Amino acid sequence: MKALLLAGGLGTRLRPLTENRPKPMALVGNRPWLEHLILDYKQQGIRSFVIAVKHYREMIESHLGDGSKYGVSIEYAVEKELLGTAGAIKNAEALLGDRFLVVNADIIHQMDLQKAIRFHEEHDGMVTICLTEVDDPSHYGAVEMGQGGRIRSFVEKPKLAEAPSNLINAGIYIVDRAALRYIPSGGAVSIEKETFPLLIRNGAGVFGHKLEGYWMDMGTTERYRQLHWDVLDRRFPLPISGEALDDNGIWLGTGVRIGQGALLVPPVMIGPNVTIGDRSVIGPYAVVGAGSRIGGGVRMARTILWDRCRIRTGAQLSNCIFGTGTHAGPHILHEAVCNRVLEVQRP
Incomplete structure (x- = not known):
């Protein structure tokens, strides 16, 4: 069939x-x-x-x-x-x-x-x-x-x-x-x-x-976010690429580099070849796409990044969704949504 x-x-x-x-x-x-x-x-x-x-x-x-x-x-x-x-x-x-x-x-x-x-x-x-x-x-x-x-x-x-x-x-x-x-x-x-x-x-x-x-x-940003939280909570058991760390709700792709003092708060999914700066706190409920770069001192929760995003040092993100290649920060951003052709500024 x-x-x-x-x-x-x-x-x-x-x-x-x-x-x-x-x-x-x-x-x-x-x-x-x-x-x-x-x-x-x-x-x-x-x-x-x-x-x-x-x-x-x-x-x-x-x-x-x-x-x-x-x-x-x-x-x-x-x-x-x-x-x-x-x-x-x-x-x-x-x-x-x-x-x-x-x-x-x-x-x-x-x-x-x-x-x-x-x-x-x-x-x-x-x-x-x-x-x-x-x-x-x-x-x-x-x-x-x-x-x-x-x-x-x-x-x-x-x-x-x-x-x-x-x-x-x-x-x-x-x-x-x-x-x-x-x-x-x-x-x-x-x-x-x-x-x-x-x-x-x-x-x-x-x-x-x-x-x-x-x-x-998934036709609205609200439902798109909820879909990812369901994946991270395993209510939707979609296969997740990467290594699961001790069944504690953290998944890491290959080639991830995590800076000194950085903290991952589960549930978190980190794609391959991601860099996370010193003293950043990622999670809970965060998905980071392949090749993204997160600066130092970033706070990011309930946020989804697609591939190759750049988050500047000191940014604070909550309930955001960024398309491929988005550059954002160092501002405090809440519920910002953009694609790769935009650079997020203050709401």
Whole structure:
């Protein structure tokens, strides 16, 4: 079975971090999420991928290539213009088999794929929508479930009082090729607003399967931070590169240099080839990307640095997120967010 990963959008809600990269390539635990996703699916038996690309196509293709370095096969379905979620699937039709997975590639999740596939094989429908439960379904597509998991209605972004349930579309689908007949070619089509309601009305069989693993829409900086705290607390057991120090919540990459009197307060994840200056205090809840340089006397907590950041001597950072190559300090900064093309000044 192939997995089609939808990675063509811009990810505007995570800006400015995604000003220069697609949201699925945002770093999660010092590695692009799209890479984590492919490796996780590979471990669960999926070794053939199609990636739907539009914006920043070159970045994705240059990083992932044909997949051989990961032990998988990757093909690319290129959109000349944005086609929407269903349009992107239709555009990739020639690369897909009789049954395939579709995944919104910017959704953070860890699930039992084989359990979902078995559920799909046991019903007579064309589509299985993987579902997760949230407190407020008004930002998502909410479903009304019937007997045996059949979905009776699908409402995209309902008002809270009008939502049919708290079960929402998790952005992961198992699709039979026959469902592609319901998607017109050549234009933008929304699977949530158009295709699913059409399939339900026509009795084609749309079923829901509730996920039991971790799920997070990282579309805001607040949720992006929380995702990393969940990784550090191991609520989301994402593999962490580097050496774990005595199971105390500190992970160090290779080539890390720590100055005299510097203190790491767990949980902390330090990427490879990072330098931390004398008497700096890093943590709790800090993620430092590869090749970053932190000056002396820095205080940094609940902060995420991507690769090759420079933090000047004496800076104090809390609840900050800095994209690749950001230079910051020596100011006191709280909840600052910027990408590599900016230099942070006083708020």
